[in-house]
Amino acid sequence: MKKIRHPEKIGQIVDSKEERVHHLEVDLDEDDGEYLSRCQVDTPPKIVDLTWRLVNDRRPDVDSVVDFGCGDARFASAGKWGSYVGYEIDPKRAPKSRLPCGASFQVADAFGVSSLAGCFSACVGNPPYVRHHDLGGAWLAKTESRLSQIDGYVSDGRSNAYVYFMWLALDCVAANGLVAMVVPYEWSSRPASAALRKFISDKRWGVDIYHLHEAGFERVLTTACIAIIDKASKTGRWKFHDVAPDLSTRPLRSVTRSSERRLDYEEAATGTRAHRGLSPGGQEAFVLTEEKRIHFRLERGRDVVPAVTSFRHLESKQATLSESLFRENYINAGKPCWLLNTAADPSAALGVYLATIGESIRANYTCSARREWWRFPMPRPPHILYASGFKSTVAPKMFRNDIGAIHVGGIHGIYCERAGMVKSVFDRLSEMDLSSRVVPLSNGFLKLEVHQMNSILNALVHELQGNSQ
Template identity: 40%
Template structure:
């Protein structure tokens, strides 16, 4: 056994702060039973593999199982593997997986890092996305999280008859950010087996995990879905929803007819700065309707039976409850001197986000229109919470807004949506949570307003 893995110089578009920030968000150990389960499924495809590549090797635990001739792992955190003991035919390189000239793997295996797109190092997404686009033809969405970049790279370095087996969020089977990846797999005719992990495999990550296996040597184009528990018991499922019903399609579904439209809530840059509680607003002397306007970022605090957001409801469940409910007006000219004092007092670290940094003035965003109804994009229960927006608040973050319908039409839609069970047609997100994308909400809007 080799006591010390091979280490080469790190490469890629990384600065020291970038690495530290990135590593602080992605270093989650893969449970040993999940490593074993992944290898069991992989060995059902082939009894032995020649070259195995692991693009996010960590401490090299995927090297300690399975059957292969050689294993090469890539890991940018030297502390993760510095004391690892690996088999003689395994090595880990201290190198960026996107900078190394690698190809021809008979198996690409591992658990790619889960880092949100907002937390990826500045410039990293653009550089790596451009490189992968040139190599694969896949245009990666700017909303893609880190694991998707690793997924695309894994497919590209795997040989034409090889296997790609990764522990990735189950949501890749349905979310818009992975649409180009799914299309590439479908166009190539590669077979896909997706094993949805039914337990809470990664407690700190709010997503349902899966073992996803893409067999490039099988050109049947077959997609199969399963549920898998820690005991190894599996159950075949018809659809990613886990039911016998197909997932709600994306899109408005209304042709060219005039209709209402659901739009995502505004993302001003960082809610820590732009969305204030009542106490913060009062402390800075910001004037309601001039310096700030009412908003909500979540319907979680609202009882499901409250289907009209009035002034009294806003006061009780948001303003008096200490929720973030005041949106900063993005206009220095029309606001009060206290607005300027507040904006000028903000520590630059607090607005050091990709969204704010792209603007000429970090605080200047486009104020959204007032929607006629508000809808949660994430929900527990049978359907998303929704309410008629009588108090004219703005929708922020995970709250979507219904536009271009009258108050009467909005009320009818809210009543119908509240009585509709969407769960059988939605891919479960995590821990009993469901997430309905904007395109899916627009499809539901079309269905319910046409009914």
């Protein structure tokens, strides 16, 4: 793999006007271009100001400040601090204007700088957001090698890049230091950051999470928050706050933003369990419309099976996905609804269709990991289908699965231990208000995770067993 180096800049001061911009040695792979383009979303100035307000409320005279993944070092342009150093991996991001006195900008990989543990009074910033399957092996190896120096570090292969930066920040501030980072709100609830939250809780550090509805980022997929972790506070308390559009803050009762406790994440305790929607490796290629099915002469059952990828266009008062509803709302409506049947060897017709699928699908994350790029294990059709996401309703849309459709993508499935239980499980689920018990993602969009559905099902099965005794 070709390396891009900047030898003429290594270790030198590069801007005669700006004496505080330094370039250390950074190796950027060509592949890093994609990683960088994913994560270079700048923080709006009002959020930088708010972050500093929250820091200076707690530390009016904060001394040394570090910013990992500092971009153009915009966090140096606000707040009250003694000294500031920003580390940025991409030399092209260097600040365009002069830095304030006491601030410096270093081109360096945050995880490659040695001897920073416990060195700073505070760490501020907005670390990169890159999903775990977009993080390369080399990136992970280097990052893990740095973080494994932390006593108590627990690696979780499902983590987004920002989680690694939070570990680094906690390690680099002193024993009474403060971390203030703009990160996705989901860090406070998702399983992939559970080890980080446990580490913080075990230390009994005080945590304040400020939920931003309208942060004003140019392109973000999740709701953001400002997470403040105060190592000096030994209360062990996690407090949640709402940030209004005028940036005033008010306390919230819990992470779900309501007075109700968040639904727990549980493994299924019985054969009644939820199952994530299938990820076949590219819905466009693997789930076809009726028009495409006919074009390639693919037969229902032999080559394709019914499948649902969305309920958005269905009314929730319909309780059953029947043959007529499927025909009218999926087949005739031109929706993707035929999943390739890869259980047996492909028929001649299916073979012809597979040959039309291009390299970009064959080489994607899911397909390239398979022995035969197109073959996936076909799940059993679940008894109940539900949308994992919902908005403006009290619970996700849910249907009894009369046609044996396969659940794909954001549509998840529920298997009941016995067919005789399906009606009771469905009826009880349909009565529930779950909206106040899950964490909002963005714009009021709520997501019910598979393991949260399992915790509901575990309780439900217990209740149904009690009723039948």
